[in-house]
Amino acid sequence: MENNTHTLPSLSPLHSPTNPSKALSLSPSLPQPSATVPASLPLSPLSPILNSSGGHNQHCLSPSGPTDQDDLTCLNWLHQRNLLPLQPIPKIPTLPQLESLDPLPIQNQPPSPAKPPFSFSSLIFMAIEDSPDKRLPVKGIYEWIVNNFPYYRTAPSGWRNSVRHNLSLSKSFRRIHRDKSQSVGKGSLWCVCPEFRPALLELEAAEYGQTVIMDTTEISLDSNNPPLSSDPSCSLIPDHEELVAMESVELEEEACEEPEKDPLADSGYIEFHYYQCQQYQYLVLPGDTELDLETVEILQLDAEAQEAAGSLLDLAGGNH
């Protein structure tokens, strides 16, 4: 087995919706960027996900392609993008180890590609999101990974098996049967299940060591039990927790052809993830809920956060 030299952060609580208590335990009050992420990493992995332009980023796959020296820093394109509809994400880093985010001097760069500090789920997510149509065949995912992460050029081919394994196993991805008339090549197209985009976004950000989970909250949507957050005194303070079932929420399943893959369907909970960066807060929903901004407002987010929440609801396909 290959020795993974990177210590990856745990998955978001969104990946364990049936375990709300654990989710609540993952609510650090202070920023906790991954200390294992090389300092040479660029800042924002949010870029590809949040690029709503729909266009294929041109410089992410530069004509010359990334060099082996690019290694992890080959992700520079990720933060070179001018997207971030969820802005304001103010300039971050507040941590000493992130003070210098410029690429390392050549002499300090590793001699050979190191394994990217991204899980396969994140890699697949980035690949799909970077495609013009937000869908890719398995082969296209391979190619994207190889083009953007030199490590996988020379890595044993077993990682491809892992990619396929992740595609099949992960609830975040779903298979789209190709139109027979347009079928070229083998297999199906794969896309990101919309309701899991925020979760993947969060995961990717966590692996990037930038975004900080400020709080994880679960809100009651039961009309008989108003959300605790409707209490004006209940504000988003660190370690503030709300735990309630979401019995009245009906997830829209039309976005996903395989509703049985939706872990929220039987979890009884919905999780709101708050991100805080300096004076801003961000809200990430699991997506495709029927929540509207009124629901969001009771969370008493500040104006910026509400704007971000609105963008996220748009992203998640919510109506408001």
Place this chain on the structure above:
DNA sequence: TCATACGTAAACACTC
């Protein structure tokens, strides 16, 4: 110790 997430390998069936 346990649960969970993740990576990896392998077997198998299916499609092109």
Place this chain on the structure above:
DNA sequence: AGAGTGTTTACGTATG
């Protein structure tokens, strides 16, 4: 037939 794809199972490691 062979390669690629998709699914499933199993096992090991890391982490909280």
